[in-house]
Amino acid sequence: MKKIDFAIKHYKDLENILSCPFCQSKLALKNYSLVCLKNHTFNISKKGTVILYKTSKMKENKIYNENLFVNRRNFINGGFYKELHQKISDIVNQYKITTILDMGSGDGTHDIQISHYLNNKNVMIIGVDLAKEGIDLSNDYIDSNYIGIVSDLNHLPLKENSVDLILNILSPSNEKEIKRVLKQDGLIIKVTPKKEYLQELRTSLNIKDYENEKIIEDNIYSKYEVVKKEEIMNTYSIDDESLKYLFNMTPLMNHITHIPSIDFVTIALNIYVLRIKDDKEL
Numbered sequence: 001m002k003k004i005d006f007a008i009k010h011y012k013d014l015e016n017i018l019s020c021p022f023c024q025s026k027l028a029l030k031n032y033s034l035v036c037l038k039n040h041t042f043n044i045s046k047k048g049t050v051i052l053y054k055t056s057k058m059k060e061n062k063i064y065n066e067n068l069f070v071n072r073r074n075f076i077n078g079g080f081y082k083e084l085h086q087k088i089s090d091i092v093n094q095y096k097i098t099t100i101l102d103m104g105s106g107d108g109t110h111d112i113q114i115s116h117y118l119n120n121k122n123v124m125i126i127g128v129d130l131a132k133e134g135i136d137l138s139n140d141y142i143d144s145n146y147i148g149i150v151s152d153l154n155h156l157p158l159k160e161n162s163v164d165l166i167l168n169i170l171s172p173s174n175e176k177e178i179k180r181v182l183k184q185d186g187l188i189i190k191v192t193p194k195k196e197y198l199q200e201l202r203t204s205l206n207i208k209d210y211e212n213e214k215i216i217e218d219n220i221y222s223k224y225e226v227v228k229k230e231e232i233m234n235t236y237s238i239d240d241e242s243l244k245y246l247f248n249m250t251p252l253m254n255h256i257t258h259i260p261s262i263d264f265v266t267i268a269l270n271i272y273v274l275r276i277k278d279d280k281e282l
């Protein structure tokens with residue numbers, strides 16, 4: 001089967017939860033396009049990608065380009081986030097989940113690694129990202145229960161109460177949209193960097209620390225009900241090849257021309273399992 005045919009199969013299954021980014025009406029599959037009730041039409045590319053975004057022309061992003069996502073994929077596949085993938089799948093396995101939305105999915109590699117540990121092999125994962133280069137790559141996984149959609153995270157092409165779980169890994173998110181598309185009692189798994197995350201790289205390049213971990217955490221506690229918090233703190237030795245992947249996947253490094261020489265890398269992350277607070281407007 002070709003990628004576009006897998007996309008057709010996935011979109012057929014998702015027809016009930018997709019909505020038009022222009023008029024929010026229902027999207028239905030017609031041949032190789034998604035068409036809304038007002039005839040806004042979105043074509044599915046050969047790579048299986050649809051742009052459900054309020055523009056017909058995607059600007060090429062100079063930072064989040066294909067090169068960044070290929071390197072990101074290679075680094076993730078090096079096993080540095082294995083504990084993260086296992087911990088997230090352990091959480092998912094405790095609940096009755098059929099649809100997962102990853103906000104800021106990029107090349108989709110975190111999602112597909114997580115899916116390997118899921119007990120329920122029928123869970124559908126939808127990745128959304130504004131970077132078309134990332135989504136095109138992520139649709140390499142389209143023969144699994146995975147589909148990547150180019151979309152604005154502030155205007156998701158999904159109906160209200162349509163997904164069981166939202167994943168948000170080291171990426172910005174929009175709380176209003178989370179609240180809108182998440183089912184009642186749905187879960188959010190949000191992953192944020194601890195101050196030690198990639199500290200060896202930042203120290204060697206004299207780059208300042210990540211935004212205050214405490215400020216991020218206070219913000220999360222003010223907006224959500226925290227069901228559970230887990231932490232990951234692993235320091236790995238890193239070879240030259242993985243270091244090259246890491247260097248090229250990190251937007252901070254864009255203005256730096258030489259790859260620093262480091263022997264270790266720390267992956268330090270907070271994992272928050274959250275629910276929407278029902279007593280407060282977000």
Ligand SMILES: [Zn+2]
Binds near residue numbers: 023040
């Ligand atoms: Zn429409």
